[in-house]
Amino acid sequence: MIEPIVTFNDVHKSFGDVKVLKGIDLDIKPAEKVAIIGPSGSGKTTIIRMLMTLEQPTSGDIIVDGKNLWKMEKKGSMVDANEKHLRNVRGDIGMVFQHFNLFPHMTILENCMTAPIHVKNEDKSTAKQRSIEMLEKVGLGDKLDNYPSQLSGGQKQRVAMARALVMRPKVMLFDEVTSALDPELVGEVLEVIRDIAKEGEMAMILVTHEMDFALDVADKVLFLDEGVIAEQGTASEVIEHSTNERLQSFLHRFRS
Amino acid sequence: MLAQGLTITISVLIASAFFGYLFAFIAGLCRLSKNVILRKFTGFYVEIFRGTSLIVQLFWLYYAVPMLFGIELGSNWWVGVIAIALNYGAYMSEIVRGSILAVAKGQTEAATALNMSRFQRMRLVIFPQAVRMMLPEFGNYLIQMLKATSLVSLIGMHDILYYGDILRSSNLSQAPTVYLLVLVFYFILALPLIFLTRKMEDISKKGVASQ
Amino acid sequence: MNIWSWDVFADAFLVIVQGLGITLGLTIACYLFALIFGFFWTFLRRIPFKPLHWVITWIMEFIRSTPPLVQLFFIFYAWPMVPVVGMTLDPFTSAILGLGIHFSTYIGEVYRSGIDGVDKGQWEAARALNFSTRQKWTKIILPQAIPPTIPMLGNYLIIMFKEVPLASTIGVAGILHMANSYGAQYWTYLEPLTIVAILFLVMSYPSALLINKLEKKMNRRFDKKEALNSSKGATA
Incomplete structure (x- = not known):
């Protein structure tokens, strides 16, 4: 039995009085590709934002590569993690955002190079070389010195992926990465994700509305509804053969 | 003769701009600090200096501080510089604070996702963008500070306005020419600052992700 | 020597307060002057004659970037x-004109930003409904252009209030002037100047809070993003 790289143990999350997640249990194996689908407001994004340490869970444990993400041991008991602990554990995780969040004051090469140099203390020439290779891989080798404002949405999102990949995460999170794109630009971004998925060594969690894409790429699909995982299984089990009524009506809206 | 006052006007402007920006950054960052005492204290400074007049502050530093503490703030030149710098530092600290807060939240999140430390997020991502937002306002305030330097003539500094007053009192009928010339002098000093401000507006339009 | 004396404080307070009426009166007078004169700039700049536009713009720039004290x-x-046109003016009138004209250039800019903020479709709608020029301005444009600028105009009231003591240099007997002459008479500046500072603070700080509130309300109402810096400075 392979040890899971990510584990959620009865994770709850509330914003004020609103309970967004009501007990999430989840195991993700290394190199596994997981798609999370579900209606908006069901808490999909919150799951991966907690994994990226952008939101703190209200209760429950999140374990990444054997380390508890949000808690640390202090004098024999578990207390809330401090910034230092978080920095130690989140190095294994990378994230691509819906709205790209590229650094507008840097060229796209600098966008990719900055973190390896400053966070991983790589020397400049190595970081630069790796960044260029990664940008070439996502098809932007000719735009190295452009600023994000000069790129299309699809190109920006590909830069954002290169930027995250350069950090060599063990788990990569994709937060509705095509939702902010014009329809004709969605394809190029999905293509890159497909390529990354084929290489295989990284676990990937994708929050997405692209059902066909999920079917194609994901080993496992989770249907999140009203704060719980309502259905899970292989892509074809969940998307094509499920009898869950709410899932059916949710899928129906995408298939019409 | 007016040109003799240029040295004082320009030196006061440069020094008070330097210290003004310095105070602005220190106070602006302190107001964002997690330390409540630091935040309250700088908030107090900012409100006091924004809530009263520069001319009152200048006189207070000039007349009252020596009486209160029995110390002289060095020369009148320093009194002028400190008054202008404290006053505009308070105003501009609000710009520093506002600009840092205006950098989009997604930028901090992206930097966190790349595992940058708090300090790295500030230094590499937030600050460079915030400074771009500050530039046009900083330019505007530079012109305001130039105008404010004319107040130092009231505490006996020999700036442009001081020499203007001397000329006027020696020949009353020349007053219109004299003051017009004084105004033109200030305007010539302001012109490069006006163009600088426009340039900064152009710069700041690029390279910022604001909410 | 006694550094701080409450007796002096009380004594000076009674003298200085006498100048409060002048200070407030001058503030209001300057402000009204600037509000009205601001329109003058705004409309002069709208005359579609390039050289005139250019000249007006630079005259405004000149007034704005030279010291109000001068x-x-x-x-x-x-x-x-x-x-020919020269005449002797008393200090109070001189101060109204001097500060009023200086700040009218700022107020003019505020009006302009308000007018620019009116949706282009509104102009077209006014034309489509065949309004006269006068009706277009009084019924359509200005009612939409002015309300969003009210917080900014309020800010300028506070800014001008703090600039009014400049008038003490030409002998307007406001609170700063009273404090200075009290100081000169008894050779104690500490208490009188502190009183002046306190008076300014107790009047401008609550007003600033009020305007902040107003601004938030307006922003919500007009669905605008909060201004980066509400207290755009025009001081000197």
Whole structure:
């Protein structure tokens, strides 16, 4: 039995009085590709934002590569993690955002190079070389010195992926990465994700509305509804053969 | 003769701009600090200096501080510089604070996702963008500070306005020419600052992700 | 020597407060002058004649980027000497003109930003409904252009209030002037100047809070993003 790289143990999350997640249990194996689908407001994004340490869970444990993400041991008991602990554990995780969040004051090469140099203390020439290779891989080798404002949405999102990949995460999170794109630009971004998925060594969690894409790429699909995982299984089990009524009506809206 | 006052006007402007920006950054960052005492204290400074007049502050530093503490703030030149710098530092600290807060939240999140430390997020991502937002306002305030330097003539500094007053009192009928010339002098000093401000507006339009 | 004396404080307070009426009166007068004169700039700049537009823009820039103190001196000391149109003005009137004109250039900009903020479709709608020029302005444009600028205009009231003590230099007997003459008479500046500072603070700080509130309300109402910096400075 392979040890899971990510584990959620009865994770709850509330914003004020609103309970967004009501007990999430989840195991993700290394190199596994997981798609999370579900209606908006069901808490999909919150799951991966907690994994990226952008939101703190209200209760429950999140374990990444054997380390508890949000808690640390202090004098024999578990207390809330401090910034230092978080920095130690989140190095294994990378994230691509819906709205790209590229650094507008840097060229796209600098966008990719900055973190390896400053966070991983790589020397400049190595970081630069790796960044260029990664940008070439996502098809932007000719735009190295452009600023994000000069790129299309699809190109920006590909830069954002290169930027995250350069950090060599063990788990990569994709937060509705095509939702902010014009329809004709969605394809190029999905293509890159497909390529990354084929290489295989990284676990990937994708929050997405692209059902066909999920079917194609994901080993496992989770249907999140009203704060719980309502259905899970292989892509074809969940998307094509499920009898869950709410899932059916949710899928129906995408298939019409 | 007016040109003799240029040295004082320009030196006061440069020094008070330097210290003004310095105070602005220190106070602006302190107001964002997690330390409540630091935040309250700088908030107090900012409100006091924004809530009263520069001319009152200048006189207070000039007349009252020596009486209160029995110390002289060095020369009148320093009194002028400190008054202008404290006053505009308070105003501009609000710009520093506002600009840092205006950098989009997604930028901090992206930097966190790349595992940058708090300090790295500030230094590499937030600050460079915030400074771009500050530039046009900083330019505007530079012109305001130039105008404010004319107040130092009231505490006996020999700036442009001081020499203007001397000329006027020696020949009353020349007053219109004299003051017009004084105004033109200030305007010539302001012109490069006006163009600088426009340039900064152009710069700041690029390279910022604001909410 | 006694550094701080409450007796002096009380004594000076009674003297200085007498100047409060002048200070507040001058503030209001300057402000009204600037509000009205601001329209003058705004409309002059709308005349579609390039050279005139250019000249007006630079005159405004000139007034705005030179010290109000010098402008005050110009009107008080130099205006009487100007041939033909010159006349002697008392300090109070000089201060209204000097500070009023200086700030009218800022107020003019505020009006302009308000007018620019009116949706282009509104102009077209006014034309489509065949309004006269006058009706277009009074019924359509200005009612939409002015309300969003009210917080900014309020800010300028506070800014002008803090600039009014400049008038003490030409002898307007406001609170700063009273404090200075009290100080000169008894050779104690500490208490009088502190009183002046306190008076300014207790009047401007609550007003600033009020305007902040107003601004938030307006922003919500007009669905605008909060301004980066509400207290855009025009001081000197």
